[in-house]
Amino acid sequence: MPFSDTHPALSSALIARGYAAPTPVQAAVLAADPTRDLIVSAQTGSGKTVAYGFALAGPLLGEQTRFPRAAAPLALIIAPTRELALQVARELEWLFADAGGVVATCVGGMNVREESRTLSRGAHIVVGTPGRLRDHLERGNLATTDLRAVVLDEADEMLDLGFRDDLEEILDQVPTERRTLLFSATLPKPIQALAKRYQKNAERLQVGSAAEAHGDIDYRAVRVAPNDLEAAVVNVLRYHDSGAAMVFAATREGVRRLHANLVERGFAAVALSGELSQSERTHALQALRDRRARVCVATDVAARGLDLPDLGLVIHAELPHDAEVLQHRSGRTGRAGKKGVCVVLVPYPKRRRAEGMLREANIRATWEDVPSAAAIAAKDDARLIDEIGDAGEDTAAAEALLAQKDAVAITAALLRRYRASLPAPEEMTDSGPPQRGEAEAPRQGFEDVVWFRVNTGRVNNADPRWLLPYLCRRGHLTRKDIGAIRIFDRETRFEIPTPLASRFVAALKRTDDGDPSVIIEAAGNAPEPARRPPSPRRGPPPRR
Missing domain, CATH: 3.40.50.300 (P-loop containing nucleotide triphosphate hydrolases)
Structure with missing residues (x-):
């Protein structure tokens, strides 16, 4: 033995x-x-x-x-x-x-x-x-x-x-x-x-060894626009659909905000932070253990010593302070020989910091974009097919239904009902400019594009959440017709497929309200705005 x-x-x-x-x-x-x-x-x-x-x-x-x-x-x-x-x-x-x-x-x-x-x-x-x-x-x-x-x-x-x-x-x-x-x-x-x-x-x-400790965890580093962190958490949860998932935030306020966002979107989620009473914490943990809740949003301290059954996914919604915290967080999954996935959301301005932290922790992560709504729908379809088994006692009812309706129509209705029971994925904006030496693969349908600019940027609180609806309304487009969005200090650039560009320009003219504070115009095919030369330093006046 x-x-x-x-x-x-x-x-x-x-x-x-x-x-x-x-x-x-x-x-x-x-x-x-x-x-x-x-x-x-x-x-x-x-x-x-x-x-x-x-x-x-x-x-x-x-x-x-x-x-x-x-x-x-x-x-x-x-x-x-x-x-x-x-x-x-x-x-x-x-x-x-x-x-x-x-x-x-x-x-x-x-x-x-x-x-x-x-x-x-x-x-x-x-x-x-x-x-x-x-x-x-x-x-x-x-x-x-x-x-x-x-x-x-x-x-x-x-x-x-x-x-x-x-x-x-x-x-x-x-x-x-x-x-x-x-x-x-x-x-x-x-x-x-x-x-x-x-x-x-x-x-x-x-x-x-440290490398062996990571062997049961599949690490993914996901590029994301800073304003899309919460939407990225939604899509990662939907794409991986783990039996149980833990989402880490840096502060109690971050836990509150993220937990409310997930509950609002239909996730069975609980929150763990230092502000909870022991009774509230106990109820939250019991909900996770008996599967009434499948997502736990927590701070680092609140999650210490926590062991959840079937925890297959850990999401770092906010980067940890250092490599040791990264390892402690990630170690919640991939335990006792079971496989797990760890997703680190990396806002593109913090990519260097994330790369250094992963290096220090001796972790090799696969870099990828946030799962799209189309990719999530494909995963949903595959999961539904896996769940379909023997009809059992429903065989007679299924045969009667097939005698009345086409099989494709029945399948489509099943898919609609199945998808309606799940939280809707988020439409993601561009995850930022490509890194040095990194090829930027165009999105399908955006191989040939025209770039446009809007004269508003970070200093005016430009945000895809209001820019996208505005552009769709002015240009008579849908969200799917707008490609990458790049927000700079004083302007924002976005891409439109070339076949739609002339229609977009014509719609802009028809919907022009004469407001000079928002101007949309063609910007050529260069995504980067012209850089201003640095202003000379002002020194003391010359001595006379």
């Missing part, structure tokens, strides 16, 4: 869960010296909860196959967030169920008196967050005299969140004769200092 090195008390639980072979981090922990402390560097989603469950079995059970009656805890597991602590508790409950293991949780936002009563009844393993565990220690609710093992899970995040003092107070009160396991995605100097102080002769396990 691939898990032959695990404790016998865990074998039946692993078989019942369908475990066939250990993950790399589990194999590394099983092969390590069972008497030594461990420093394990492994990415989130690598199966490390079960891995340290294997490491705890020996010190806690010894030669026995079942735990004695629960009394003072034998193991203490410290996690950075409430969600991660509850997730760890659920994993350990099934892993140690056949051995009679009792797992208790102590986390912020829960009833502290109920937790106190649970601890008084006895538990073999206690899982908690630093602040709440420290609170129970100070109240005298948590006994540490019998502890044989301590686990610090995602230690780097605990220090990032400011829990160093809490951790040190807890670790100073546990027995010195114990096994200490430290798990961390990264090992910065503060983590190394913590390990040096509280571990003895620790064995270090590095599981997977």
